[in-house]
Amino acid sequence: MLARRVLELKPSATLTITAKAKELRSKGINVIGFGAGEPDFDTPDFIKEACYRALKEGKTKYAPSAGIPELREAIAEKLFRENSLNYSPSEIVISSGAKMILFLILMAVLNEGEEVIVLSPFWVTYPEQIRILGGIPKVVKLPEETGFVPDPDAIKEAITEKTKLIILNYPNNPTGALYGREVLEKIAEICLEKNLLVISDECYESFVYEGDFVSFASLDEKLKDITFTVNAFSKTFSMTGWRVGYVACPERYAKVIANLNSQTVSNVTTFAQYGALEALKNPAGKEFVNRMKAEFKKRRDTAFDLLRSIDHVSVVKPQGAFYIFPNFSYYSEKVGGDVELAKILLDEGKVACVPGSPFGAEGYMRLSYATSMENVREGIERIGEVLSKLG
C-alpha cells in the first residue's frame, strides 16, 4: 500500500554507518568512527545559555513560520557582512536544518518529470529528495583528475529542455572541493543563458583551508533572481541537533517556502532559534569557528599525508569541509565493491568509513576527520593494515 514515491527510497548511508559504529562501541569494541557528518566539538556554552534564557523567558510557543524576525534580520546582516549578499529579512526563511530547507525549495519549484543537475560525487540526500518529488536527478560526474571541480562545458552538455535546476555544493560533501571564482562565473553564465534555477548549498563555507569562499549569488547582480542560497547553523556552530537552517532567495519564492513550512513543520523550535541568534550576534561565535577550523586543518593535513602514503591509493587534497575522499578502487575491486570494503574495514580494522557509492562514486571512501587527531592517525593506520592484507 506504499506510495510509488517511496518505493525506491534509501535510508541515509551516512547515518546508517554512524549507527552501526555506535552499536559496536556500545558492546565495548574500540571502533574508530570516520562516519560523522558533524563536528566533534560541543555547541559552545554561550549559545546554550541563550537557549536556556529563552526557555526561562517563556519563548516556548509557536513562532512565525518563516522564523523569528530577529533571526531573519541577523541572517540578512550576516549575508551582507560575510557573503556580499544583499537580502532583506523578508527574503529569508528558516526551517529545520538545511535538509528541510532543500526539500521545501524543491517542493516549491520542481514539477514531476523535470530534471535537476546534480554533480557527482554528491551529498547523498540530493538525488533522494529529487526522486521523492517525482523529479529526475541528472548526474554529471566530476573526475578525480580535476580535483572534483566541475567542468562548465560538461554541465552545459547535460542541460535539456526539461532541466529546471542545478545544485552546487562547495566546500563539498564528500570531496572537500572548493569551487573558485572563475569556474563559478562560467557556471553562472550558463545558468543565466539557459534560464536555470540554482541551489547553492553553502553549509560548509566556514571550513575553507585554502583559497577564498565566494557565495554564488554574489558573483553578479542578476544571479540573485535565480539563486537559492542555503546555509545552516549545523556545521558552522556545531549545532547539528538544533535543526536550524535557512534559505535566502527572492521574496516570491520565500513566501511560498514559508507557506510550505507553515503546512509541514510550522516553525523551527522557538528557543533553538534564540540560540542560533546568539551564535551570530556574539563575537565568541567567530572565535569558536576559527578554533574549530584551525583544528580541522591540522587533521586534514595529517589525514592527507597518511592516506597518500598507502600503496595503490590516490587522494585529492580537500580544500574545505571536514571530509577526505580517497580512491580505494584498487582494493574495492578485489572484494566486490566499496560497500563490501567498508564492511571489511569495520569488521577487521574496527574503522567506520562511508563507502563512495551512495555519493555516486564507486570505489571511493568518505572519511570524516571530525574526530580527534589521535583517531585520525590510528584509524588510517588501521585502514592501511587491512588494505595491505588485501593487496
Ligand SMILES: Cc1ncc(COP(=O)(O)O)c(C=O)c1O
Ligand atoms: C552538503 C550538505 N548540505 C546540507 C546538509 C544538512 O544540514 P542540516 O543538518 O542543517 O540539515 C548536510 C549535512 O550533512 C550536508 O552535508
